[in-house]
Amino acid sequence: MTKLVQLERRSRADVGYESEIERGMDFSAVFAETIGQNPDFALEVPEWEGPPADLREAAWRALHEVADPEFPISLPDLGLVYEVEAVDTTVRVTITFTASACPCVEFIKWDIRERLLEEPSIEEVVIEVTWDPPWTTSRITERGRQALRKAGVSI
Amino acid sequence: MSKTRTDVFKSPDALPEPVREALAAMLLSLADNKRVLGMRYGEWILGAPTLEAGIACSAMAQDEWGHARILYATLKDFEFEPTVLEHERPADEYLNSELLDDPATEWPDLLALNLLLDSALSVQVEAMTESSYEPILFKTRKLLEEERFHFEHGRGWAMRLGDMGAGRAALEAAFRKAIGPCLRWFGRPDSGFGRQLVDAGVVNADADELRRRWLERITPVLAEAGLELPETEGKAALEWEGWNADRRRAAEGALDEETLARVRGDRNRSMLMD
Numbered sequence: 001m002t003k004l005v006q007l008e009r010r011s012r013a014d015v016g017y018e019s020e021i022e023r024g025m026d027f028s029a030v031f032a033e034t035i036g037q038n039p040d041f042a043l044e045v046p047e048w049e050g051p052p053a054d055l056r057e058a059a060w061r062a063l064h065e066v067a068d069p070e071f072p073i074s075l076p077d078l079g080l081v082y083e084v085e086a087v088d089t090t091v092r093v094t095i096t097f098t099a100s101a102c103p104c105v106e107f108i109k110w111d112i113r114e115r116l117l118e119e120p121s122i123e124e125v126v127i128e129v130t131w132d133p134p135w136t137t138s139r140i141t142e143r144g145r146q147a148l149r150k151a152g153v154s155i
Numbered sequence: 156m157s158k159t160r161t162d163v164f165k166s167p168d169a170l171p172e173p174v175r176e177a178l179a180a181m182l183l184s185l186a187d188n189k190r191v192l193g194m195r196y197g198e199w200i201l202g203a204p205t206l207e208a209g210i211a212c213s214a215m216a217q218d219e220w221g222h223a224r225i226l227y228a229t230l231k232d233f234e235f236e237p238t239v240l241e242h243e244r245p246a247d248e249y250l251n252s253e254l255l256d257d258p259a260t261e262w263p264d265l266l267a268l269n270l271l272l273d274s275a276l277s278v279q280v281e282a283m284t285e286s287s288y289e290p291i292l293f294k295t296r297k298l299l300e301e302e303r304f305h306f307e308h309g310r311g312w313a314m315r316l317g318d319m320g321a322g323r324a325a326l327e328a329a330f331r332k333a334i335g336p337c338l339r340w341f342g343r344p345d346s347g348f349g350r351q352l353v354d355a356g357v358v359n360a361d362a363d364e365l366r367r368r369w370l371e372r373i374t375p376v377l378a379e380a381g382l383e384l385p386e387t388e389g390k391a392a393l394e395w396e397g398w399n400a401d402r403r404r405a406a407e408g409a410l411d412e413e414t415l416a417r418v419r420g421d422r423n424r425s426m427l428m429d
Contacts, residue, residue, distance in 0.1 A: 100297055101221025131225070131297035 055086035066111045069104040073147045079139025089123035164288045167233045177349030179233045184250040186226035191255040193219030218301045242419045246409035253404045263329035270309030275337045277302045278369045287356035310376045317380030334386040341365040
């Protein structure tokens with residue numbers, strides 16, 4: 001069973017992030033006008049049974065509501081999330097990107113951090129990037145493949 | 156010959172001094188070459204012989220810049236400041252091959268960079284896929300995975316031009332110029348990036364072995380394309396006069412100022428995002 005969740009682009013920069021271009025810019029407004037409010041790009045997420053067993057699982061579920069910036073598919077379904085660990089109130093997420101020169105690296109990191117910090121039990125988010133094993137399309141889940149097909153992406 | 160690896164180095168601090176220096180020099184050379192090569196690919200996004208080739212150049216340019224960024228970032232652990240490496244060095248501190256000093260003016264020149272120089276860089280990266288220097292292990296396979304397509308692109312075009320009289324002659328001329336600098340880029344037989352790198356298990360081949368691997372990769376393509384290039388037969392002809400071991404190239408020359416400004420991103424520096 002799945003349910004549809006309307007995408008909300010999350011905007012604010014992560015803590016300590018200080019660039020000329022980001023200051024004063026509202027990314028959520030930009031995205032709302034593009035894919036954020038388009039019903040065709042609703043994100044399909046699993047319907048979980050019962051509450052999450054622990055913090056790690058809560059984080060894992062939450063990550064299913066973080067979409068790739070280019071496609072209506074969650075980061076876990078795209079196969080970008082390699083590891084989720086939780087210690088006390090800190091969650092460490094190890095991710096990769098589809099391409100070494102992925103232009104969306106910062107957006108994806110912001111979105112992960114913003115969504116995870118919405119969980120009341122998570123106080124700190126650490127994001128690690130790895131390139132090994134290299135991402136390939138074989139890492140996309142079946143749910144992800146269906147979502148991509150629906151969006152007109154051949155896979 | 157199998158070798159038992161006793162040491163795994165988790166950070167540059169764990170490496171003996173000469174090994175650390177040689178490794179940093181190699182990573183910087185790879186990063187600089189990829190950064191400038193990306194620029195050269197990028198210059199062909201418009202104006203390539205076919206629309207598809209222009210799009211391929213765009214993709215390859217993006218890959219090279221991604222690789223360069225990853226490699227510059229690895230140098231942070233060596234106490235380099237990546238921002239300085241990427242944006243603040245003068246032309247004569249760039250370790251790019253002499254083949255990249257000037258734009259590739261004709262398509263066969265770009266193909267020489269694509270098939271010959273790019274694959275030389277890949278041969279060097281490949282020599283680190285089982286490196287004792289652990290931090291590099293998390294990057295090499297991704298780089299090589301993306302490089303497979305660059306090689307296929309160069310190979311496809313070599314075959315295509317090899318079938319045409321004029322194309323073949325132009326390609327032979329361009330390749331003839333590029334082969335020497337590529338062979339030499341691996342370094343002198345007695346040094347390369349330092350015998351120490353091999354002994355420490357950071358790379359698995361010395362300069363001569365890397366040359367052999369590179370030739371093994373490109374020679375079948377040249378044969379398939381019907382190109383006659385005696386320069387590839389053995390390394391006896393390698394000329395080391397005027398060799399600059401630090402820059403791994405003939406000593407003279409550097410990037411022109413305009414390319415340098417673009418490579419460093421001078422004009423849009425204030426808008427940098429990371």
